[in-house]
Structure formats: C-alpha cells, structure tokens
Amino acid sequence: MSTKLKHFQTAILSRRRFLETASGAVALTVLSPSGMGQAQTADGTVPFTTETPGVATQRIDGLKKVTGQKVFARDHTFKDMKDWKGKPHYAMYLRALTTEKVFKGIDRRYLPPAAKKARIILGNELNASQRSPQIAIRRDLLVDERIEEEAKDQPKTRGFDRPYAVVFDLIVQPGNVPDFLGQAVALLIFDDLAEYREASRAMAFQDDDFQKYGDAAPPKDPVVFNPKTTYVKYDHGGVSFDYANANPYSYPLEADSYKALIADALDARPDLLRHDFACDMRAMDPMFMEPESGLAWHDVENKTLNLVLGTQSPDGDFSDIVSMYRSSDAPFKLDAVVLTTCYPGGGFGGRDGSPFSLMLALASAFTDGNPVQLMYDRYEQFRVGLKRHATDLTGQVAIAPDMKLQNIEMNMRFDGGGRKNLSPYVASLAALCAGGSYKTPMANIYAEAVHSENISGGSQRGFGGPQAFFAIETALDDVAAGQGWDPVALRRANLIGEGDTTVTGGPVQQELRLREMLDRAEAHPMWADREALRDEYAARGLTYGTGLAMSLQAYGTSGDGMVAAITMDETGKLTVKSDAVDMGNGSATTLGVVIGPILGANAVDVEMGDYTLFADTELTTRDKLGTRWDNPDWTSKGVGSSSACLTGLHQVHVVQQTALALLEGSIMPAARILWGMPDLQSSATAWVDGALVLRDGGADPLPQDVLAGAVFENGLPRGTLGHAYFQAIWAEADYDTPGGQIHLALDGLSFYMPGADKPTRVVRQNAFGPAAWTRRFARYVWAPCVNVVGLTVDRGTGAVQVENVLSVLNAGRVHVPALVSGQSQGGVAMAISYALHEDLPPGMAGPANGTWNLDRYHVARAADVPLNTGFRPDARSQELIILDETPADKGAGRGIAEAVMCSVAPAISNALHDAVGVRYSSLPITPEKILKGLRA
Amino acid sequence: MTISFRVNGHPHEVDAKRGGDKLIDFLHEDLNLTGTKFCCGIGICRACTVSVKKGRNEAEEPVISCSTALATLDGTSITTVEGVSNGDQDLHPIQTEFLKNFAFQCGYCTPGFVMAAKILLDQLETSKVSKDQLDGMIEEAIGTHICRCTGYVRYFEAVRKTALDVLAAKEGGQG
C-alpha cells in the first residue's frame, strides 16, 4: 500500500441494546471506526488536552480529519470491513420524473449495456413491509403531546411519516402515480464496480429515455401534514387566553372565538398602525459537503444487518430500518443490527431522519447476502436530499402610537414536499419564532406544512426560525421607516424579558439581556456612524446601507432527555460517551473538556453517537400509573436526535453532572482512603496540575493515576452513567453512592464497577421534575442575537456585497471560545449565502430534475463573506461580541449554533432597504430581483 | 499500453484502457486512499484537490481529482493528503495551524484546503514573494474552495499566519 496511514482496524465493539418488535427483539450493536474520537495519537501523546483542564487546544476529532483518515461514511469501502463476506454490490435508484402520470415501468431496451446486466427491482417486487415500512414515531419531536394525540387517531395501518390518505411506497409500483418528484421508481443492483460506474455515466441525465409513463392522472387533493400549529394569545381588558394555559382539549375551539375578540379589540382602536406584510423564500439545500453514502450487508446466516452510516439520528434510523423487517410478512427476520456510526461530513439538519438509511437497508435485501454500497453523487443529493422548506408568510403587525406592539398576526405555509419528515414541527417552531424578540398582548399565528410534489423538507438549521424572524424583523423595519421612527427605538419599546410571556403564553424564565445587546449594537460604530459610512462609500461611488435585526432562537425541544457516561481506566485516563452526534459543530470536543474542571483532566477519548447508552440506564418512558417522577424507573424522554444547539446547555449539563457523580461517588472516597481523612468534603479539595490537593495544604497531592489505582483497588465505581431531563427545569434526585448521598440534577444514575461491563443502577430518591403541562410553553431557553449588516449595492448589475457584519450574542458560558466563534462565522456565511444566492426552484425546473449541482447552485465562497474579524471601516469585516457571562447563567452555556444565522438575512434585507429604499422580501435576493426592485 | 505515475512516492501502473477513469475513483477504489474527498464531482468545490508534479523540475500544482482522467497523469507524481503527514505524526505546518486555529468543523473540505495551502506554502519557500502579494496569492490558492461549515474565516487566518511564518523564516535565513 502506498499509504503511510495505519489502516482502519477492527472496529471497537462497544455498545449493545435491544429493540422489541412484534416478532421478537432485535439487538443493536453500535461500533465506531477505531480511534475515531480519540485525542491520543499513536505514540501516546495527547495534543488535545492541555495543562489546563476545561480548555481545548484543538478539536478532539481534528487530527484524524486534518490528516485524511477514515472518519466519514464515504471513506469506508468494502476493504475496510474486514469481517464482511461476499461479493461487493453497488446500488442505484432511478427517480420519478412526474407526479402527474402513471408510472409504467422501465424500458430495458433503452438502458445502456452496462445497466442491462444489473438486476432491476420494481416496486411491485417489494414485500409490503419493505415497500411501505411502518416508520416509528420519533421520540424527539417537538410537541410531544400533540404527537401522542396524533398517534392516537391515526389508523394503525399507516406509517407515521406520511400524510393521511397518502401511502407512499419506497419504490413506486408500476401502475401507480409517483407521490413526489425524486421518489424511487426502480432499484438497480450491480455486482461489478466498473459496470456500475459505466452505467452511472451513461444514464446520467437520460431518465426520460428509459422511464415509461402512461396516462395523465387526475390531480390529487391537497394534503396538510398534521399537526398544524395555531397560537392565539389574548391578553386584553383583564381577559387572558393563550395556548399554554388553555385547556388543551377546548383550546382549538376557544381559539376561534378569541381570534374574533382580537379583531374586535383592534377595530376598537382606530389609532393603531396596522401594517400588512408578505414575504417568501425558496427551498434551500443544506449542501453538507459529503453526499450521503453508506455500506450494508445482510448477513443471512446470522440474521444480522450490518450498516455503515453517517447520520444525525442513528436512533431513529435504526428503528425505521427494523420496522422494515418486523412485521409477520417481512421477507426475512433480523436478530441483530450492527451499526458503524461515522462522523457526518456536515449535517445542518439534512441528515436528521434522512430517508437515505432506509434506502440503503432496502437495497441490502436484494443482494443475496452480499454487501452493498449506496453512494449518492451531488446531483442525486440535490435531487432527493432533505431541504429547508420553501415558505410563504403573510401577516400584520398592529402598533400603538407609543410604539407598543398590540398584535402579531402571521400565516405561514411551509412546502413540506413529498415526505412528512419533520416538516410540521419545523412549522410549529416557526410559529413560536413569529413573536420574534418581542412581547405582544395579542397574537394570532398559524403555521402549516403542506404535502407537495417537491423534494421533502426537513429539520434544517434554524428549524423555522430563519423564515419567521425574517418576516417579523423586516415588518418592524418597514413600520419604523413608514413612521419615521428609529428602528432600534421601536424594537427597544417592545423587548421581551424575564417574566414576560411568548406568543404561546409560556413564560420567559431566563435572563435574556436584549436591551443590553441592543445598546451594544446601537453604540457600535457600524450602527452609530452609519451615515458617515454611507457618505464614505458614496464618495467612492458605492451605494451603502445598514440594517439591523434581532433573533431569539430557542434551543432544545419541548422536552429533552440526554445521556452520558464517563469512565476511568486504571491510569486515570477519562473517556466520555454521549448519545449525541458531532456534525462538525464540535460537541465531541466540548464534552471532552467540560469535565476538566470537575475531574482534573480532560477526556482522552470521546465516543459520540452511542445511543445504546439509554438502554443501559434501565429507565423507561412508560408510565402506566401516571406517577411520573415518583416512579424511580421513569423518565419523560430517553434521547433525541442530535442538534448542534443541544450542546451548549443540554449535553454539557448531563456530562458535567455525570462527572460530578464520579467525583463524589468514587474519587472522593478514594481520596479519603488515601489521605486517611474519612470526613473530607470535596469542597476542601481542588485540582492542581492533574492532582487532587487539599485547599489548605497538609497532604501530598494525589495524581490521577494514584486515585484511579485506589478506585480499582477498593472496588469503587470506575465510571458513571447519567441521564438528565430538561423541560423548563431539570429533573433532580438524591442518590446513594460509596461517597454518601448526593443530590444531582439527573433523573438516572448508574455506576460502572471494576470488572463489570454493564453499569449498576442506583435507584433515585426524592425525585423532583418538570410538570407535564409546561410542555405547552413549547420552549424554555433562548439564545438571543442582534445582527447589524452593512452592504453595498451595485445599481448597474444588481450585485450585493456584504461589507460588514456585527453580531452581538448572548451565549451564556462559553465552553470553547473558538467553537462558538466558529459557529457564528459559519452561520454568517450560510445566511449571506441563502439570503443572496441559494435559489432552488420547485418542481422539475429545480433539482428534482437531476441536473443540479454546484455549478448552478451558488454556495457562498470566501469572496462573499467578510473575512476580517473585528470591525475596520477600511476592510470587510465581521465582529462578534459575546456578552460576558452573568451569575444568572449559573455557569451554563446556550445553544448558539442557529442563533447568529437567523437574524443575518433580515438584517441584509433591512440594509438593502436603507441603501436603495426598496423592500426585498423574497429570498434569495438575487441581482435580478435587485434590478427589478430598482426599476419599480 | 500502460499509464504510470506515483502516488505518495509509490509507483503505480494501470492499463491504458482505464485512461478515462477519474483519479479520485482510482485513489478510493484501487488504493483505498479515501482522504481525498468527493463532493461535487464536477470541478467546482475543490474538496478533491491533490497535488501533481508533472516532471522532476516542475512545481507542484493543485489538481481536482474528480475531473482528472488517469490518461492525463502518465509520468506524474501525485501527492494526496495521506502523503502530507505520516499518519498522526509529522504534520505539515499548515495541518498544525488548521488544528490550532480550529479552522475546520466537519472536516470534509479539509484535505482539499490542506493540499491547496501546502502547494502555496511550498511555492512561497522557493519563489520571491513580498508581503503585500500574499493576500492575493492566498485568495488565488483557496478562494474558490467551498466550505459549508466554517465561513472560511479561520482557514484564511491559518493560511496567512503560516505563510507569514514562511516569509519571516526566509527573511531570517537571508539576513
């Protein structure tokens, strides 16, 4: 071999869990490619950790990535799967070209010679359970009780991932009309790589030649994906009504009558300014750099499905795949799934519940027990990959002469595309975001996701925020401009804060500091000197404008469960395991260092995507008697999909609490033994240079390895496994440990004892947790951001260049500063990109026609983005101001992965308005639209 | 008839019949060298950049392996990201700086940036370049590479810093 690299070695068998199905239990084993999350290099040095616990000097996954080692699913070839047997096969799906005609099959005569040798599988050859698997209800969806409601009245015969009255097949059956563009119409299996390549080349862009369609079909009725979201809030004349506090059962009916009351209240105030607005945006491709790819092998003998995947939702993907083989009519039975989880090459939500995993698993059933690879190229990724929804928004803001908001009305229609995926939940969060950063006594907000023939939408970065904040922030600017009000003053008059309620009626119970953020932005030279800047640019012949926008992005869902394990080896080296996936956002790195201050050293290894951990907690989400927290076995939610915004608070919390349990339950008892101080409290100790010391001196420092030695020698726990649940507050409980009883903000704790693989549960006592009804607040924690954008417009060409960006961000505790600013920089670039460039037409004019790639979809390049950090009037720059942490943050970070991005696009539109006096409310704001606006 | 070239110092011969095969597919499938990344496949994103030396005395050039047929590589010497360091060891200064500056996130675009930046830095070592030419050269070297995660800021910072180090070392050497 010409490589100097060590090869991908046998994967580490690390974790196992079972999924109960109708036909018995399916065991899941999760593997990670060896050394994937390891900071340690081959010679044993650990460049990732530093002398300073809690500080990361580089990404824990950085070394593997910067040297091109195998970390992504696409890096894995059959050669790497040493234990796999059989001849490599290659899968290719053909994609539907219309939803208006009956699909008649494939005309083999027109296939290129290489493809004629392939095995061709049509939809009618699939067994029912494969054709239309009963996809499990995702546990991590947003408004759980609505899901429960929906699940209740949904006939059992339908899978969850499709609208009522539309049953989608994974592969369209001949004689049926495709349900959406890009739906598979045939599966081709090749047993020869050269033939697969040749066929791919010959068939590219030629679908028309060999796909046969018949008669036009009558148009289908429009379908809205359930649930729809309505937030009606009425707080007027001593009467109060809202979603959070209403009776859930009568809410829908009552909401209608309160809508009428809102209308009356507004009509009764002729002095109100009522400003109508409308905006829209095109679909957007997440354009993560690694097109989806994976390997699968159905090991017939062992009834095991082996998979290599890079997904944001390994848990959901596993359940979906098993659902294909759990019904009584399944073509074969699976006893086990072995999943090798890889770092995704970017995600941004596009790999959350992606159908790719299902399509790969389906292909594996048609290779006669041989392994198969499915790898999308970029054209196919554009054609079928989950998108951010195209959206239409209309509404009205009503504002009193004293600048106070009286009502926000908004209607949002998300084009969900073919599959339901997470679309209605994205719309639902958009409904919450419609309130922006403001308090309003009245609101009337409706959001829906509709089924269409377009490419399916999904959980993209911002989750509805990009759409809703764009609407409210451009509307407010128009109001200010129309009234001659200062746009900052208008916002300041309406800021929401602790003690206020959102449009759901849910309380804000967190310090937001919006006023301070606005003050910072207002005083910044980019805003304060904007007229002088405009003049300077004008002197150079350039048209310059400045715009400001705010966002208040919620992070987390309506209830989040998360799990983490920390183990120690006999030399004291620490490993962190988490169910979360690191899409590049740096959660592995963050989780590796946040234990540092507690345990005296950073982790040398972080294993992500380990969702077998929850099963090991022995907690259940079943609560037959309804005793909730009083039932020591119960938690409200196991784990959910990975979102970058869940790191800062949620994942860090569970890791730190689990670390605390290890300190108090194991390390302190070891120290007491070593120092002979049975009454020693951890508060009397500190970590200095990787050793535990007495704060007041008087004993020899205890280095990590000595402590670890005593832990193992005395049969103390070598590790801890913790589960946490957050829903406005954390669930808390007391736990008996070898170090005495401790109180933790965890609802589950187990110890790994020396010599035992499986953890032993500590039954919680005196548990206290969030009340069920607080779910109707929808969200509880917020990452606010103010963005100011300065840009120039070329009146001749319509080209827009973003010159300067200022972001003022409340991030709470910043765990790894370089990761936070990196997320901000990435968010700024992505927002510039979708605000000005990224344009995906719907239907067969867009990527569904299979001819779209980066040559026509412009993703921001370096030249599109200001690259200098720190404002300089003479150079394009972006400045990030992160508020200093306050005591109210209690050391917790905020999930900011989406926060900065969400208010850049409206700030761009506002800056354009400032520059040329035209409101551009349709994204992307392309040069053609600019010119059209200038002419109008 | 065969086509011969070196990859990371090792000689390879392939049948001329495979002249139309793309370099990236050969690297991935024949050599199992998957450090070179496939993204667009049409020469836009530059994730698949490798370094190619046409002749003994010629400079290394960035080549997009997704759009380069094996037939055009006869007699060349190719370096992929796997050939830049010795696995985890002996990192190139640009790799170290990318790590130190948290330059990348998901890392899928990183091998392309490593190769392009390395070629630029090698060029700085051997040719006369002044400080004020630097920004233009950096823009030229990595300005068209696509990265979806980072917003480019930290990549550019890292390349500029490493380039300035090279220039400073040269000045030091001369002075």
Ligand code: FES
């Ligand atoms: S893969 Fe994009 S240029 Fe080669």
Ligand code: FES
């Ligand atoms: S780091 Fe993810 S694409 Fe560049």
